[in-house]
Amino acid sequence: MSKFDLPARLKGNEKSVWVEYIQLALQYKPLNLGQGFPDYYAPKNVTDALVATANSDNPLLQQYTRGFGHPRLVNAIAKLYSKVINRDINPNQEVLVTAGAYEALFVTLQGHTNPGDEWIIIEPFFDCYVPMVQTAGGVPRFIALKPKSTTSTISSRDWVFDRKEMESLFNEKTKGIIINTPHNPVGKVFTLEELQFIADLAKKWNTLVVSDEVYEWIVYEPHRHIRIATLPGMFERTITIGSAGKTFSVTGWKIGWAYGPSNLMYNLQVMHQNTVYTCSTPIQEAVAIGFELEMERLGQPECYFHSLAQELLPKRDYMAKFLSEVGMVPTIPEGGYFMLANWTSLENKVKLNEETDKYKDYRFTKWMTKNVGLQGIPPSAFYGPKHRHLGEDYVRYCFIKKDENLKAAADILKKWASK
Numbered sequence: 001m002s003k004f005d006l007p008a009r010l011k012g013n014e015k016s017v018w019v020e021y022i023q024l025a026l027q028y029k030p031l032n033l034g035q036g037f038p039d040y041y042a043p044k045n046v047t048d049a050l051v052a053t054a055n056s057d058n059p060l061l062q063q064y065t066r067g068f069g070h071p072r073l074v075n076a077i078a079k080l081y082s083k084v085i086n087r088d089i090n091p092n093q094e095v096l097v098t099a100g101a102y103e104a105l106f107v108t109l110q111g112h113t114n115p116g117d118e119w120i121i122i123e124p125f126f127d128c129y130v131p132m133v134q135t136a137g138g139v140p141r142f143i144a145l146k147p148k149s150t151t152s153t154i155s156s157r158d159w160v161f162d163r164k165e166m167e168s169l170f171n172e173k174t175k176g177i178i179i180n181t182p183h184n185p186v187g188k189v190f191t192l193e194e195l196q197f198i199a200d201l202a203k204k205w206n207t208l209v210v211s212d213e214v215y216e217w218i219v220y221e222p223h224r225h226i227r228i229a230t231l232p233g234m235f236e237r238t239i240t241i242g243s244a245g246k247t248f249s250v251t252g253w254k255i256g257w258a259y260g261p262s263n264l265m266y267n268l269q270v271m272h273q274n275t276v277y278t279c280s281t282p283i284q285e286a287v288a289i290g291f292e293l294e295m296e297r298l299g300q301p302e303c304y305f306h307s308l309a310q311e312l313l314p315k316r317d318y319m320a321k322f323l324s325e326v327g328m329v330p331t332i333p334e335g336g337y338f339m340l341a342n343w344t345s346l347e348n349k350v351k352l353n354e355e356t357d358k359y360k361d362y363r364f365t366k367w368m369t370k371n372v373g374l375q376g377i378p379p380s381a382f383y384g385p386k387h388r389h390l391g392e393d394y395v396r397y398c399f400i401k402k403d404e405n406l407k408a409a410a411d412i413l414k415k416w417a418s419k
C-alpha cells in the first residue's frame with residue numbers, strides 16, 4: 001500500500017455513474033436523455049435577475065455574504081416554507097443555504113452521524129446517499145421499492161415498500177431514514193399513509209427523517225406533494241432539503257437549502273462553516289428574487305411552481321407513448337422528470353455480450369449509446385450491493401428536454417426497434 005492511496009474511508013466509492021456516463025456521452029455523442037436537466041432556456045425572470053445582480057450598483061453583491069445563507073435568500077426561503085408548512089420558520093436559525101441539494105445532504109449526514117449509526121435508505125436512491133453515509137462513518141440499511149407489475153404500464157404509485165420489512169430495519173442504532181419525494185428515478189409521490197407509517201416509526205425509535213424534496217414543485221395532477229415535516233410531531237425530527245436548480249430549472253447554479261428545527265440545523269451549520277463556509281452571493285440574490293416573484297403569484301397558473309409541471313405533462317405522456325410503442329414498459333411518474341422503463345422485451349435486439357459490465361442495465365445503456373445513439377441511465381446504480389439486480393431490467397430516461405429532442409429520441413428508438 002502506498003502513502004497516497006485512496007484513504008480507506010473512501011474505498012468502495014470510486015465509481016460514479018455520472019462521471020462514467022458523461023464521459024460516454026462526450027465520446028459517442030448520443031442523444032442524451034441521461035442526466036436530469038433541461039436542454040432549453042431557464043425562466044427569463046431568474047436569468048434576468050442574475051444579470052441585474054451582476055450589474056447592480058451595490059458592490060457588495062459580488063462579495064462574500066453571510067455564511068449560513070445570503071439574508072435576502074434565507075428570508076425568502078423562510079417566508080415561502082412558513083406558508084407551505086404552516087409554521088413560522090426562523091430564517092437565521094432554521095434555514096441553511098448550501099452548494100446545491102448535494103451539499104445539504106452532505107452536511108446533514110456528516111453533521112448527524114456518529115460511527116456505526118444506521119441510516120435507512122429506500123432503493124432505488126439518489127446515488128450519493130450511500131457514499132455520504134459511509135464516509136461519515138455510518139452504515140446504510142436498505143429497503144427496496146418494488147413494482148406491483150413488470151409486464152404492464154403502471155404508475156409510480158405501484159412501486160411500494162414492504163411495511164414489515166421497513167419496520168424490521170428500525171432499531172436502537174438507527175439515526176435516521178432518508179426519503180425522497182417526489183422520487184428520482186421512480187417518480188413516486190409518497191402517499192400520506194406511507195409517510196405516516198414512516199413518521200410513526202421515526203417517532204417510535206426517536207430517529208431523524210431527511211426528506212429530499214428537490215422535485216417538490218414537479219407533481220402531476222391530481223397528485224399532491226406532502227411534506228413529512230407537516231405531519232404531527234414531525235417538524236421536530238425532520239430536515240427537509242430543496243434545490244434552486246430543480247425549482248427554477250437552473251441546475252448549473254448549484255444552490256440548495258435545508259430547513260428544520262434549530263437544534264438539528266446547528267449540526268449542519270457546524271459542518272458547513274468548516275467546509276464550504278459561504279455560497280455564491282450573486283446566485284443567491286438571483287434565486288431570492290425568483291422566489292419573491294413566485295411568492296407573489298403563488299396559487300396562480302402562471303406561477304412557475306405550477307406551470308412547470310403543466311409544461312412537463314405532455315412531454316411525460318409523449319415519452320410514455322413512444323416507449324410503449326417500441327415495446328418497453330414504462331412506469332408513469334406522478335412527479336419529477338424521469339421515467340423508468342422495463343426494456344427486457346427488446347433484449348433480443350441488443351448485443352449485451354459486446355459489453356463487459358456485470359449488470360445488464362449497464363450493458364444495455366452502453367450498447368444503446370454506442371450503437372443506437374440514445375443514452376439513458378442504468379438504474380442498478382441506485383441500489384445497494386445486495387439489490388442491484390432489481391434495477392437490471394430498467395433504464396431511466398429524462399424528459400425535461402426540447403420537444404424536438406424527444407421526437408428525435410422517439411424516431412431513433414422506432415427505427416431501431418422496427419429493424
Ligand SMILES: Cc1ncc(COP(=O)(O)O)c(C=O)c1O
Binds near residue numbers: 180214243
Ligand atoms: C433526488 C435528488 N436529490 C438531490 C439532487 C442534487 O441537487 P443539486 O443539483 O441541487 O445539488 C438531485 C439532482 O439530480 C436529485 O435528483
